[in-house]
Amino acid sequence: MRLAILTILSLINTNIMAQNFYDLTIKSIDGEEIKMSKFVGKNVLIVNVASFCGYTSQYTELQALSEEYENLEVIGVPCNQFGFQEPLSTDSIKSFCSKKYAVTFPMTEKVKVKGTKQHPLFEWLTSKEQNKLDDFKVSWNFNKFLVDENGKLIAHYGSSVSPISNDITKHLK
Secondary structure (H helix, E strand, O other): OHHHHHHHHHHHHHHHHOOOHHHOEEEEOOOOEEEHHHHOOOEEEEEEEOOOOOOOOHHHHHHHHHHHOOOEEEEEEEOOOOOOOOOOOHHHHHHHHHHHHOOOOOEEOOOOOOOOOOOHHHHHHHOHHHHOOOOOOOOOOOOEEEEOOOOOEEEEEOOOOOOOOHHHHOOOO
16 A cells, blocks of 8 residues: 555656646736746747846847847746845836836746745756756846747856857757
8 A cells, every 4th residue: 555655646746747848837927827838839038037136237138139039938037036136026127127128028927946935937947857958056147048949948048148149049040
């Protein structure tokens, strides 16, 4: 009996961990569900963002990237886990991004990108067991994760990598 229970628990855990990118969702900054399945056939660049970071000016490049490549969806994910650089409310984040950087790409609710309350999207992005590429650590604001048009994670980029660098754009052509 104990072996049967352990086998069932193992299968349940395997199914949870085997989740693919297109099974994931996150709430938009307006509280609506964003289903990753909406982006089948597109590359997706997911970036943890903050309003008061040395890299905040990357919003300009992220917007340019989202406008230049039809086969790309940029998603900004506000996070306040690094130096308390995203203390703003949802409405203030929306206003800041719109007025200062003319952001039109999707933004999400503010979430945890690391730690015990890590959002499931970032669990998938940072866990080799789930993403099948590698274990990654979100080390600061403006880390970038590139998922290809088939829902496969193909790269992780640190904060200092420009969104319009060849490291990223070479995958979008």
